[in-house]
Amino acid sequence: MENERMITRRALGFAAAVAAASPAFAQTGGWPSRPVRVIVPYGAGGATDTLCRLFCARLSAVLSQPFPVENRPGGNAVLGAEAVLRARDGHTMLFAGPGVFSATPKMQSVSYDPLRDFMGVNIVGSNGILLVVNKEFPPSTLPELVAWARANPGRLNTASSSLGTSSHLAPFTLATAAGIELTIVPYPGVPQIVADLVSGRVHAHFGSPADMLQLVQSGAVKAIALTGAHRVPQLPDVPTIAETFPGAIFTTWNGMFAPAGTPPQVVSLLSGHMLTISREPEVLRRLADLGIEPDARTPEEVDATIRQEGKEYERLLRAAGVLRAG
Numbered sequence: 001m002e003n004e005r006m007i008t009r010r011a012l013g014f015a016a017a018v019a020a021a022s023p024a025f026a027q028t029g030g031w032p033s034r035p036v037r038v039i040v041p042y043g044a045g046g047a048t049d050t051l052c053r054l055f056c057a058r059l060s061a062v063l064s065q066p067f068p069v070e071n072r073p074g075g076n077a078v079l080g081a082e083a084v085l086r087a088r089d090g091h092t093m094l095f096a097g098p099g100v101f102s103a104t105p106k107m108q109s110v111s112y113d114p115l116r117d118f119m120g121v122n123i124v125g126s127n128g129i130l131l132v133v134n135k136e137f138p139p140s141t142l143p144e145l146v147a148w149a150r151a152n153p154g155r156l157n158t159a160s161s162s163l164g165t166s167s168h169l170a171p172f173t174l175a176t177a178a179g180i181e182l183t184i185v186p187y188p189g190v191p192q193i194v195a196d197l198v199s200g201r202v203h204a205h206f207g208s209p210a211d212m213l214q215l216v217q218s219g220a221v222k223a224i225a226l227t228g229a230h231r232v233p234q235l236p237d238v239p240t241i242a243e244t245f246p247g248a249i250f251t252t253w254n255g256m257f258a259p260a261g262t263p264p265q266v267v268s269l270l271s272g273h274m275l276t277i278s279r280e281p282e283v284l285r286r287l288a289d290l291g292i293e294p295d296a297r298t299p300e301e302v303d304a305t306i307r308q309e310g311k312e313y314e315r316l317l318r319a320a321g322v323l324r325a326g
Contacts (some may be wrong), residue, residue, distance in 0.1 A: 020040060031266050035066040035090045038256075041100060042078025042162065043073045043189030046209035047127075047290065051254050052095040054286055055124055057278045059270075069095075071294040076104045076162045078111075085112055085259055090266065094118065094257040101306045103164030107322045120302025121267055122274040123255035124293035127169040128228020128240070130212045132221040133204045134197055142225045142244055145204075149180035157183040157195040158204040163322055166252040167193075169188070170206040170227050172319040174241055177248035197221060200258070208252075209234070209291025227251070232291050250316075253295060255302060269301055 038056050040049050046099070049071060057066035072080035077100045084094040101114035131142075139145040149156040160168040168184060175182050175242070185202050187193045190211050196202050198220050205212070206227065211232055216223045227250040231240060241248045255272045256274060258267055276281055276298045287294055297305065317323040 002128055018120060027087050029268065030032070031269065032063055032065040034091055035068055036063075037087070038095050039070050039072050039080045039084050039092065040095050041072055041074075041077035041164070042096075043191075044071045045189040046093065046094055046161070047210035047292075048097055048254050050210055050290065051124055051292070054283065055095075055256075055277060058280070058283065059273060061102065062273050062277070073162070075165075076107065076110075078104060078283050081118075082111060084257075085117055085132050088259050088261065090262060092259070093270075094123070094259075095254065095259065097166065097252055098309060098313070099164040099166070099169075100163070100305070102309045103169065103317060105322050106310075106314060106317055107164055109324075114306060115303060119260055119262055119267055120156050120259045120297075120299045120306070121256035121258055122271045122278075122299070123253045123295055123297045123302055123305070124274060124278055125287055125290075126208055126251055126253040126295040127292045128226045128232075128251050129166050129206045129247075130209050130216070130226055130235075130238075131170075131174070131204060131206050131224045131241070132212050132216060133224055134195070134200045134202070135202055135220065135222050137203050137222070140222055142241065144179045144297075145224055146174075146180060149178070149182065154181040154183055156180065157168075157185050157202050158206060159187050159197060159202040160184045160206075161187055161189055161193065164317070166208065166250070169313070169316040169320060170250045171204075172316050173177055173227055173248050173250040174225075174245070177241065177245035213289075213291050233288075234291055253305075255297075257302075261296070271299055 028286050038052060040052050042048050056069055060067045072083050081094060081100050084092050105114055106108060139148045158171050171182055193205055197205050215221045223235055225239055225241045227241055229249050278294050278296050314323060
């Protein structure tokens with residue numbers, strides 16, 4: 001409840017700021033004057049892609065221009081981020097999660113500085129990660145899973161998409177808290193992960209509720225635990241990892257970003273419309289169905305979030321053995 005009140009206060013303050021800035025909206029020079037390309041640096045079909053398409057469809061209706069979504073996976077999300085910066089045409093945006101900003105630059109050399117080269121527009125939602133296992137895998141509870149992993153060091157394997165994503169780093173929230181070893185199995189995208197998880201080729205996956213809820217509800221996989229701070233209404237009987245290991249919490253988010261140099265009026269306009277869209281009943285319903293909490297933040301708050309998350313991502317990347325030296 002306190003979390004909901006905090007989100008409401010933030011949204012109301014944001015709405016007041018948007019209203020006060022409304023004269024500036026008229027100075028955007030008719031933006032957008034052509035289609036706005038939105039690049040997702042991950043494959044199609046995942047939670048980020050789903051959220052992006054939901055909001056872009058509404059932005060297109062509100063701003064009377066197409067908002068086509070383009071998937072540019074590769075290079076641990078670097079290819080998509082670089083494509084946005086190369087364009088710098090005022091009509092190309094990035095829709096991504098924290099990995100692009102807080103993880104990838106700490107794992108490998110990249111051509112961009114997250115805070116210098118990008119401007120936060122709006123975070124549309126946040127969520128914990130759902131740990132699921134193949135339905136034939138013996139453990140059915142978190143204590144059973146931890147006991148199995150301790151009895152079989154290194155044999156617990158979990159499917160992951162790109163390095164630095166939530167599916168890659170969330171497992172180490174559990175591994176470090178429980179003192180267990182696990183093996184990360186890389187996959188190109190969520191559809192391939194689902195296929196091998198259901199068939200039993202991999203034991204487990206830490207996935208977005210948006211990707212996993214339907215599988216759990218259909219009985220195709222078993223839900224073990226959540227990495228967020230609290231349980232979710234859709235799975236009231238599924239505990240959080242923190243209930244067993246206090247402090248073991250991992251959450252992620254998705255949002256829109258503009259290249260640095262984008263006129264502030266354009267960023268404010270886009271951010272304000274995304275806030276309004278995030279409060280629409282149908283959008284709220286869709287977010288709830290996906291297990292995602294509305295979490296609108298001002299552009300300044302988005303940038304502050306990235307700064308604040310840096311040390312936690314360094315800890316997880318070090319645990320995963322992929323933190324870049326220096």
